[in-house]
Amino acid sequence: MLFYLTRRLLISFPVLLGITVISFIIMKLAPGNPVDMLIDPNTPPELLDAKREMLGLNSSLPVQYWHWLKGLLHGQLGYSFSSYAPVAGMIGQRIGPTLLLALTALLTGLLTAIPLGIASAVRHNKAFDHTMTGLAFIGLSIPPFFLGLSLIYVFALKLHWLPTGGMSTLGRGGGFSDTLHHLILPATVLAIGIVGKKIRYIRASMLDVLSQEYLRTARAKGVKESMVVYKHALRNALLPILTVFGTEIPVLLGGSILVEQIFQWPGIGQLTMQSILSRDYPTLMALNLVAAIVVMTSNLITDILYSFADPRIQYR
C-alpha cells in the first residue's frame, strides 16, 4: 500500500508538469493579450511595447514558460498582471469561500440524495419511485444559471427572504448567521444538481443489490426487512457511490464558476472568469495548477477509499 502511494505521488509530479505545459500553451493560443486591451488610441506604441517588455511578453514561449516554472520552483506564483497583487494571496483569499460553498452543497446534496435514492429503489416502480425519478431528471437537466436566477427572483426580489448575492451584508461584517443567509441560495442551486445526478446512481446501485441472491437468503433467514435494506443492501450499494463522491469534487469546483458569477460569491470561480477575460496569465497558471492538484488529490483519495471499501480491488 505504502509502495502504491509513493508511486502514485511520484507519478503525479510529471503529470502536473505536463498539465502546466498544456494549459500554458492553450492559454497562449487564446487570442488577445493583456496589453492589447489598452485600446485608447492616445496610448503611444512605445508605452505598449514597454509594458509588453515589463510583463515578459516579448520573450519566446518556452522562455516565458521557463520563467514561470523557475518562479514556481522558488515557491513564487508571481504577481497578477492586472492588480499587481501576489497571486498566492489572491487565491488564498478566494479558496475559502469556494470550498465553503462546494462542500456545503456536496454535503446537503448527498444527505438528501442517499435517503431519497434508497426510498426510491425500495418502492421500485411505485408512484413514489416515478415521482422521484422525474424530479431527479428535472434537477439534473435544469441549467444552474436559470435555476439561480429563478431562485433570486422568488426568494430575494419577491419574498425578500434572502439576499440577491454576495457573501456578507456590507457593514455588518458577515457573522456566522449572515454568511449562512448568503450561502443558502447558491448552495441550493449546486446541491440540486448533485441530488438530481446522485439519486439516479444510488437508486440504480440499490436496485442492483436488492436483486442479489444473498438478500433473498437474508429474507429467507427471517431477517427483518429494514435490516435487509439498511444493513445488507445499503452497505454494498454505497460502494460505487464512493467513487462518484470523489469525482464530484472537481466537477463541483468547475460548476461553481457559473454559480459564483450569478450570486457574486467571492470565490475561485469569479477570479477565474475575470482572469480569463483580462488575460491575466500568472493568475490563470496558478489557478490551473490549483485545480490540477485538487483533481489529482481527490482522485487519489477516491482510489484508496475504493480499495478499502471493496476488498476485491488490490493496489500494489
Added chain:
Amino acid sequence: MKSSLRFITFTLLAVLLVLLSACTSAQNSSTDSTKAADTTNTDKTTAASVKEKVVTIGIVNSPPTLNQINDQGDSATRTVLPLINDSLLDINTSFEFLPKLADSVETTDNQNYVVKLNPNAKWNDDQPFTTADVRFTLLTALNPKVESSFRLSFIDGTNDAGKLEEGQTELSGLKIVDKHTFKVKTKTPIDPNIFKETFATKVYFIPEHVLKDVVPDQLATNPYFQKPEVTIGAFKFADFKKDQYTEVVRNDNYYRPVAKLDKIYVKVLPATNLIAQLQTGDIQMNSLPVGLIPITDYDKLKALPNLNVDSSGPSEPAELFFNNKTINDVKVRQAIAYALNRQLIVDQLFKGQAEVIDGSVPSDNLYYNKDIQLFTYDPDKAKALLKEAGWDTNKTLRFLVPAGNKIREQASDILVQNLKDVGINVEVQKFDFSTLIQKVDKGEYDLTIFNRDYYIEPSNYFSLFKGDNANNFIFYHNPKADEFISQGATESDPAKRHDIYNKLQQILHDDLPTLSIYSEKRLQAVSNVVVGGKPLNLGAFNNVNEWDLKTN
C-alpha cells in the same frame, strides 16, 4: 488484525478528506466569529453614539487596482480613486474647473503654467503636501521603468511616449519655485484646457514620505498599492475586497471641510440587481459609467417612490468603426449610414434616452460642430449609392460585436437587419473584448462597434483618425484631416480652434471613417435620503465632502 488495520486506515483517510475541507471552513468560521464579535462591539458603540452615516454606491465591475498613478485605463478604478485622492483641480457638470489641491493654475502664454498649491494641503497622516510630493510623483510616474496611466507627453523634457529617457533624473519642464508653487513648461503652447484636463484633473499624487525608498521597477508590486492608506482626499482607504466592495472612511485630517458622511462603500453587483438593491436600500445610487442601469428598467425605476431619477447629458457614443481598407469606397460607407435606422434604436431600445449623432464627439462638447447635416434613415438612397458603387451583393461583411453590453448587442442586431434590407450581407461575430481588440488591431474585420472614453478635450477623440497613429485601427488616412488634427491639438486660441475642429468634423463627416450609432443619456438614480450627491459622467465626487444623509 488485517481488517482492523484496514478499518483504521480507512477511517483516517476519511477523516483526512473531511479535515481537508473543514480546515478552510474552520478558518472561515473562526474569522467569522471574530468578525461577529467586532460587529457586536461596533453595534454597541454606534447605538450608544449617533448612527453611522453610510452611503453605498453600486458598480457592476470590480476595480482591478487602486493604484493612483496607474489606473490601467479601467473605468471602475477611475470611479473609486477620486474618493481617496484629490487632484490639483476638479471639474463639475458644466465643465468648470474647481480648485482642489491647487488654489490656482494660471498661464499667460499657454506654454508656461504656474500652479499654486493650497498651503494647508496635507496627507491624511498629517504630513504636509508640498511641491516635493509633486516632483516625486512626476519623476516616479514618468520613469521608464514605472508603468503609469499618466499621458503627459506635452510636458517639456519628456519623450514621445511621455516618459523620461533611461537614466534621466530631472524633468526639464518642471520648475519648483517654493514649497507651494511650481511651474510646468509644455513643449509647445497648448490650449489651457488640455493642461487642466490631462494634468490638473487626472494626475493623482503618491506620498514621498512613504515611498521614497522604493526601487522604481518594484514600485507596482509594493504593498502600498494594495492598501493605499496614506493618500490625500476627503475619504481614506479602509478595505478593498476585489469583486466585492471598496470601503472608504472619512478623513478627519482633510485640508478642506471634513466630510459629513462617515463611510462610503462602492459595492460590486450584477447590473440586473442594481434596481432591486436601490429599491431595498442596499445601495443608495448607481454609478456612471460602470454602474449603468439597463434602460429596459426605466419605467420600473421611475415608479420607485424613494428615488430621484434623472438622465445624464449625452455620453460617449457607441461608434460603428469601418475598416477603411476593406470598405474603401466612401459611397459604400455612406450607403451604410443611410441604411441604418438609428432613430428606431433610440426610440425603441433607449425609450428616447439617447440621441443620434454622426461624429465621435458628444453633442455637449464645446467643440461639437452643430452645423453638420446628420445622415437620415433612407434605404432607397442607400440602395442607389450601393448601385453607383457597384456593390457586390454576394460579398459578406464581418461585423465584430463585443459581448457583454446587452443593449449594444441588441442595437447591433437591428443594424444587421437594416443592412440586409438594402442588400448588404453581414456576418456577426461576437467576442470578448480582448479577443475583439486583437482582431481589430490586425484588421481582421469589416465593421465593429464599441464605445471609446469620455473626454472634455476634443483632440483625444480625433487622434484616432491620424494617418500615422500606430493605433489607427480603422486604417483611415487623409492628409487634410491629419493637418487639422495636428493644428487642433496645438492651437491655443479657442476661436481658431473652433474653426479648425469644425472643418475637421466636416471632413470626417464626408469621408465617414466611423459613424456614431447612439449617444446614451444614462440613468442616474439616487436615493432621496442622500443630499448633495448623484452619479455623474464627470466629476461625480467633486463635492463628496458635502454629501450628507437626511436624518428623519
